[in-house]
Amino acid sequence: MKTLVCTTPGQFEYQEGDSPVATKNHSILKIKRIGICGTDLHAFEGTQPFFEYPRILGHELAAEFVEGDNAEGFSKGEAVTFIPYFNCGECIACRSGKENCCTSIKVCGVHVNGGMAEYLSVPSYSLIHGEGLSFDELALVEPLAIGAHGVRRADVKPDEFVLVIGAGPIGLGIMEFARIAGGKVIAMDINDQRLSFCSDKLGVAHTINAMNDDVIERLKEITGGDFPTVVIDATGSLRAINNGFQYMAHGARYVLVGLQKGELNFSHPEFHKREGTLMSSRNATRADFEHVIASMKKGMVNPATYITHRVTFEQVKDDFKGWLDPANGVIKAMVELND
Structure with missing residues (x-):
């Protein structure tokens, strides 16, 4: 063999x-x-x-x-x-x-x-x-299940803004299942080619280039000043993860799907005043795999x-x-x- x-x-x-x-x-x-x-x-x-x-x-x-x-x-x-x-x-x-x-x-x-x-x-x-x-x-079921699990951890509700940081394969899966859950997806990356993929192939309405755009102002513009109630990181970049805390609405949930080796560093007062929820999302469950397969069979993905x-x-x-x-x-x- x-x-x-x-x-x-x-x-x-x-x-x-x-x-x-x-x-x-x-x-x-x-x-x-x-x-x-x-x-x-x-x-x-x-x-x-x-x-x-x-x-x-x-x-x-x-x-x-x-x-x-x-x-x-x-x-x-x-x-x-x-x-x-x-x-x-x-x-x-x-x-x-x-x-x-x-x-x-x-x-x-x-x-x-x-x-x-x-x-x-x-x-x-x-x-x-x-x-x-x-x-x-x-x-492709397994990587999509990772995204489905992250969305389930975030408990995405219809019509709430979901910021997905990172437009790699896992991030794209998160966007798909956030959409299926009824969320209004915002894609953020530093690669315009990937952001174009989000718009052209997945129908994501809002994209932000974190290198070239004023992220805070763009988020205010998109959300009417509220900021996203769900932020999900799929980069595994320490800098991106640390920056993600400032993008949370008051009462928001922040889910870390991406993994890196370092230590998080964020302002406790800023996080505390938002009464934010921070959670990790690891792997996926059989229920997530079944959700992905059912979504594929229905033509939703x-x-x-x-x-x-x-x-x-x-x-x-x-x-x-x-x-x-x-x-x-x-x-x-x-x-x-x-x-």
């Missing part, structure tokens, strides 16, 4: 190894699509928290079910995806129905080897039926919109570094294999 291993920051190596075999409560998947996400890019850069090398990356996956133990209802050759956050089932988070932030969570492609391989073994409890979706669509680059598995090593360059206009790179 061929795998692609990130041996050290900035280095990939194709390796040959044994294919996984079925074990108790696990299933074998034949990988068909791999979506490249920010976590993969950060791992390659050497900036991903909670990460060790060498590691096989990849957790945005679509596959064919091969065989499995305790996988009732799944049939050989069926198109599937899975929830790539492997939880213990016993800790306080798991007992509270928050398996997405299990105290000993193992994220596929981060804490354990992921799907940049021809075959992968996953816990059978993590499997999700394809529901007739294509492999491309199924590979068009996953094909996101795929800007497409390569074979054999091309990943040579092409990967270029996806870090914003000038290349990558929204979502999709890897095809086993076709």
Whole structure:
């Protein structure tokens, strides 16, 4: 079996190894699509928290079910995806129905080897039926579920202004599900190409370039002086996260989806007088995955919109570094294999 291993920051190596075999409560998947996400890019850069090398990356996956133990209802050759956050089932988070932030969570492609391989073994409890979706669509369920979970954490209400900071793939998913929840989305980024994508492809009415625009004045103009009642960061940039506090309306909720290694720094009096709510949003739950799949099937989200680059598995090593360059206009790179 061929795998692609990130041996050290900035280095990939194709390796040959044994294919996984079925074990108790696990299933074998034949990988068909791999979506490249920010976590993969950060791992390659050497900036991903909670990460060790060498590691096989990849957790945005679509596959064919091969065989499995305790996988009732799944049939050989069926198109599937899975929830790539492997939880213990016993800790306080798991007992509270928050398996997405299990105290000993193992994220596929981060804490354990992921799907940049021809075959992968996953816990059978993590499997999700394809529901007739294509492999491309199924590979995009997980990143969209991250956005759906952030919106659910924010408890977005109809007609309230939602400022989404960061127009990368996760930010775009947040915008989609904030719209589905009835929110009035404001997209903010420093890349005009991505902001144009928000307007042209997602129908976002309001965009702000944080480098070129007077952000405070633009937010006043858009919201009638009220400021957004929901602010969601999807950048993972410490500067952007710290700046986000000043964009909150009084009584607003601020949700951090993006992750970085540093410490937050904000004015306590300014945050306090707003009676603001600050929360993090980690991974996603099965309910979020199901919401995404249902939204896709209803035509409320068009996953094909996101795929800007497409390569074979054999091309990943040579092409990967270029996806870090914003000038290349990558929204979502999709890897095809086993076709």
